Amino acid sequence: EDKVVQSPLSLVVHEGDTVTLNCSYEVTNFRSLLWYKQEKKAPTFLFMLTSSGIEKKSGRLSSILDKKELFSILNITATQTGDSAVYLCAVTTDNNAGNMLTFGGGTRLMVKP
Amino acid sequence: ETGVTQSPTHLIKTRGQQVTLRCSSQSGHNTVSWYQQALGQGPQFIFQYYREEENGRGNFPPRFSGLQFPNYSSELNVNALELDDSALYLCASSKDSYYEQYFGPGTRLTVT
Numbered sequence: 001e002d003k004v005v006q007s008p009l010s011l012v013v014h015e016g017d018t019v020t021l022n023c024s025y026e027v028t029n030f031r032s033l034l035w036y037k038q039e040k041k042a043p044t045f046l047f048m049l050t051s052s053g054i055e056k057k058s059g060r061l062s063s064i065l066d067k068k069e070l071f072s073i074l075n076i077t078a079t080q081t082g083d084s085a086v087y088l089c090a091v092t093t094d095n096n097a098g099n100m101l102t103f104g105g106g107t108r109l110m111v112k113p
Numbered sequence: 114e115t116g117v118t119q120s121p122t123h124l125i126k127t128r129g130q131q132v133t134l135r136c137s138s139q140s141g142h143n144t145v146s147w148y149q150q151a152l153g154q155g156p157q158f159i160f161q162y163y164r165e166e167e168n169g170r171g172n173f174p175p176r177f178s179g180l181q182f183p184n185y186s187s188e189l190n191v192n193a194l195e196l197d198d199s200a201l202y203l204c205a206s207s208k209d210s211y212y213e214q215y216f217g218p219g220t221r222l223t224v225t
Binding site for chain 2: 004031034036041042043044045048088090092099100101102103104105106
């Protein structure tokens with residue numbers, strides 16, 4: 001059974017800190033790993049990492065994928081209170097028809113002023 | 114905002130009843146996926162529709178069913194509601210079945 005595990009479960013930091021969120025996976029026929037930010041309801045797409053794109057950066061957020069060690073990290077530098085959210089990691093595989101996302105349980109980040 | 118819309122926003126139903134949730138996909142997207150998110154957990158895949166056909170299903174019983182229409186909007190139907198069906202139901206659309214998915218705001222279903 002495909003498995004995605006995120007750590008830590010929750011994190012409290014102060015504005016300006018740098019945080020690293022972890023996502024490890026055990027799946028067969030890995031295709032891609034995606035990061036989402038969920039503030040209230042709708043998860044917002046951040047990055048998709050595949051074999052052809054193992055490092056992504058957008059502003060203060062960046063992510064890398066290690067396909068050998070089966071994990072990904074999401075880095076947020078110079079955190080702001082607006083970064084407070086649940087961060088979700090999900091993987092897709094070639095095992096199923098379509099593009100089913102298997103999610104981890106999420107990391108809840110709180111950024112204090 | 115992603116352009117994916119869902120209705121209704123909130124819904125309260127009684128155990129045993131039936132419910133229909135609706136989703137309009139983002140313009141240009143032909144694939145819709147449905148997820149169930151219980152409180153404090155990551156979303157769980159229910160099923161996906163690609164060009165009006167079911168294109169993959171997660172571990173949900175047959176009382177969870179769906180439809181996709183020619184304009185690519187979609188419905189999720191749940192029969193014989195159980196208390197454990199209380200959750201946030203998320204719809205996501207994508208340009209094709211292998212592209213990144215963009216989520217709508219969800220429908221919060223409470224079963225009493």
